[in-house]
Amino acid sequence: MDKINEARELLKMLGMPKTQQADICCYVLLAMAGIKPDTLWKDAGNEWIRIHDIIQFANIYYGSTYAENSRETFRKQALHHFRNAALVEENALDFGEILFCINNKLFWIYISFGILKEIKKQNENYKRVPFILSIHNFSSST
Secondary structure, X not given: OOHHHHHHHHHHHOOOOHHHXXXXXXXXXXXXXXXXXXXXXXHOOOOOEOHHHHHHHHHXXXXXXXXXXXXXXXXXXXXXXXXXXXOEEEEEOOOOOEEEEEOHHHHHHHHHHHHHHHHHHOOOOOOOHHHHHHHOOOOOOO
C-alpha cells in the first residue's frame, strides 16, 4: 500500500469524514510528519510547517502539481478541519505567517500506526488499534 492510501487509512481510523480523506488531506498529513514515499511511519517527525512547505512537499515527493496560489484550498479543505478536530495546532506569527504542527497526541498515534504497519507486515494480530489508541488516551481535545 502506498503512503497516500496509508494516510487515508489513518484519517479513516481517526474518524475523519470522507471529504477529509481526500488526497489533499493525505498530502497535508504526510508533509506535516515528513513522511516521504520511503519513510516509515514510526520515523515521523513533528516540526512547525507553513502551507507553502506542505505544497512543496506534496509536489516534490508525491508528484502533485499544486500551484503556490493553492494555499487557501489547503487551508479550507484540510487544515481548517484538522484544526477543528484537534489533529493539528496553529501558531500565527506577528508578521501574518501561520505555522502548523501535528498535535502531540496525534504524533504518538503516527508512531503507533508505524509500529502497527510493521506488525501487520509480520502477519501478527492487527486488531490492536483500539488498544494503542487507549494507551495514548487520544481524544479530540487538546
